[in-house]
Amino acid sequence: xxxxxxxxEWIEVNGDEAKVGITSHAAEELGDITxxxxxxxxxxxxxxxxxxxxxxxxxxSDIYAPASGTVIAVNKKLEDDPGLINRSPEDEGWIxxxxxxxxxxxxxxxxxxxxxxxxxxKDKK
Amino acid sequence: MSNLKRTVLYGxxxxxxxxxxxxxGWEMPVNYSAGIIAEHLYTRQHVTLFDICHMGEFRLKGPDxxxxxxxxxxxxxxxxxxxxxxxxxxxNEKGGVLDDIIIYKISFDEFFIVVNAGTKDRDFExxxxxxxxxxxxxxxxxFTAKLDLQGPExxxxxxxxxxxxxxxxxxxxxxxxxxxxxxILLSRTGYTGELGxxxxxxxxxxxxxxxxxxxxKRVMPAGLGARDTLRLEMAYPxxxxxxxxxxxxxEAGFGRLIDLKSNRKFIGKEALQxxxxxxxxxxxxxxxxxxxxxxxxxxxxxxxxxxITSGSYxxxxxxxxxxAYISADFPIKxxxxxxxxxxxIDFRGCFSEIxxxxxxxxxxx
Numbered sequence: 001x002x003x004x005x006x007x008x009e010w011i012e013v014n015g016d017e018a019k020v021g022i023t024s025h026a027a028e029e030l031g032d033i034t035x036x037x038x039x040x041x042x043x044x045x046x047x048x049x050x051x052x053x054x055x056x057x058x059x060x061s062d063i064y065a066p067a068s069g070t071v072i073a074v075n076k077k078l079e080d081d082p083g084l085i086n087r088s089p090e091d092e093g094w095i096x097x098x099x100x101x102x103x104x105x106x107x108x109x110x111x112x113x114x115x116x117x118x119x120x121x122k123d124k125k
Numbered sequence: 126m127s128n129l130k131r132t133v134l135y136g137x138x139x140x141x142x143x144x145x146x147x148x149x150g151w152e153m154p155v156n157y158s159a160g161i162i163a164e165h166l167y168t169r170q171h172v173t174l175f176d177i178c179h180m181g182e183f184r185l186k187g188p189d190x191x192x193x194x195x196x197x198x199x200x201x202x203x204x205x206x207x208x209x210x211x212x213x214x215x216x217n218e219k220g221g222v223l224d225d226i227i228i229y230k231i232s233f234d235e236f237f238i239v240v241n242a243g244t245k246d247r248d249f250e251x252x253x254x255x256x257x258x259x260x261x262x263x264x265x266x267x268f269t270a271k272l273d274l275q276g277p278e279x280x281x282x283x284x285x286x287x288x289x290x291x292x293x294x295x296x297x298x299x300x301x302x303x304x305x306x307x308x309i310l311l312s313r314t315g316y317t318g319e320l321g322x323x324x325x326x327x328x329x330x331x332x333x334x335x336x337x338x339x340x341x342k343r344v345m346p347a348g349l350g351a352r353d354t355l356r357l358e359m360a361y362p363x364x365x366x367x368x369x370x371x372x373x374x375x376e377a378g379f380g381r382l383i384d385l386k387s388n389r390k391f392i393g394k395e396a397l398q399x400x401x402x403x404x405x406x407x408x409x410x411x412x413x414x415x416x417x418x419x420x421x422x423x424x425x426x427x428x429x430x431x432x433i434t435s436g437s438y439x440x441x442x443x444x445x446x447x448x449a450y451i452s453a454d455f456p457i458k459x460x461x462x463x464x465x466x467x468x469x470i471d472f473r474g475c476f477s478e479i480x481x482x483x484x485x486x487x488x489x490x
Contacts, residue, residue: 031144031155031350032162034438035414035445055415057161057438058146058350082414086160 003066003109006118010090011066011106017099018106020066022054025119027089030056033082038063038074038096045069045098047105052095054085067106069098132178133270133331141346149243151179154348161350165440168317168355169482172276173347174338181245181266182325183238189258190234196391197255198228199374199383205230210297210312212382214374215248216393220400221370222377224248225362227314229299237310237325239271241364255392270331274338275321275347275355277486282341283311283322293322296488305337316352318359318485354437360408360448360479366419366434367406367448376402376453404431404450407457408479411445411465411472414438421467423449430455433465439481446481447474 002012008026012019035055045051045065052063074096085093129152143154194202199214207230215223224244229237240248249264294300299312307330315321326334362368362377385398416436423431431451439446457476465472
């Protein structure tokens with residue numbers, strides 16, 4: 001199951017854990033990413049918490065927890081190569097992994113189709 | 126972005142996949158598909174073309190032009206050579222910077238003045254108000270295009286377009302010539318630190334000029350994002366950030382350019398003679414890649430000593446750099462460490478020599 005947030009994170013559930021990153025759209029909007037500060041391992045988060053920072057040459061942006069859980073891993077590759085998020089935002093450029101997840105909570109987030117619709121409606125404005 | 130102006134090359138940029146931002150009332154390309162970092166590095170190593178049509182251009186003509194202008198700008202235009210460009214300042218009576226400008230001396234009675242987009246109208250009114258004599262002063266911005274060709278290979282590109290090495294102007298010189306049948310003004314100037322040229326022409330030539338130059342496959346388009354990181358690495362000021370009406374050119378580090386001892390009178394001179402500089406512009410290297418942005422405060426031994434005016438990741442150096450104002454009397458030693466606070470974030474950095482980037486080619490023979 002892969003879901004999306006209004007704040008442009010994605011979360012992909014695999015068994016009892018989930019991977020989190022920012023969407024292709026967010027990566028494209030930010031431009032060249034130069035710095036990522038993920039939440040440290042063992043951080044407990046509640047959905048909607050500000051849990052990290054992502055910076056590009058021109059802008060800084062917060063990362064919000066798409067779901068509640070506990071951080072069990074961060075993507076170490078991003079330390080030396082934050083541009084990996086631009087090259088592969090929804091795969092190799094994942095930012096952190098959590099467990100202690102609540103599937104019902106995640107299920108309420110947007111599907112890919114709903115997220116794309118949200119982006120399309122923003123474009124029109 | 127419906128109220129924003131667009132340059133005549135807007136369609137070209139859209140075609141090239143540019144991302145647009147609002148800048149000084151204009152909708153301008155911030156970067157193309159390559160991205161800011163790639164465009165920045167390509168400018169340092171090869172050659173890029175920037176659409177700078179948003180900037181303003183004025184022309185002052187008439188028998189009294191030299192005398193009248195000499196009173197309005199901080200650096201004399203009388204001892205400026207015909208055929209040269211000079212970096213200059215418009216100051217208010219208090220010595221504060223109204224704008225930083227480039228003056229092209231076309232002849233003793235004709236000057237071409239290039240100003241920032243955001244201050245253009247204020248500059249025009251200010252100059253008009255302070256001029257006197259037999260003069261013709263016009264704002265040519267609406268029909269003047271400006272393209273910047275920047276990078277160590279820029280000269281090779283122009284040579285391939287038909288110029289000889291000897292034809293091309295030396296650093297801070299300009300020529301009025303034809304390029305592919307178009308009348309242009311070509312100056313050896315720029316805002317990147319690299320060997321480069323700024324090209325002015327009538328708007329009707331802009332697209333043909335862009336196409337002619339980019340038909341050389343070495344030339345990559347670059348946006349305002351790269352222009353900003355390139356100038357920051359050189360510690361060049363950007364109006365509205367390092368320069369404003371509360372800042373004198375002396376505080377911004379240009380004291381050596383301004384002669385306060387001669388008999389020449391100019392607006393703001395008296396204030397500069399009597400004012401003690403309150404602050405000085407310095408360079409900072411941050412620990413790490415995270416940038417301290419404009420407005421972040423600088424602390425030394427828990428005491429606030431200044432604030433950041435521009436900050437970004439530096440593509441050439443691979444770390445974050447910033448320009449900041451600190452108290453004029455604060456002693457700085459290169460490499461000395463301090464803390465920077467921005468809201469809840471704290472950084473560490475150290476004083477750095479400027480320019481940050483030391484291999485720039487702008488002045489090569």
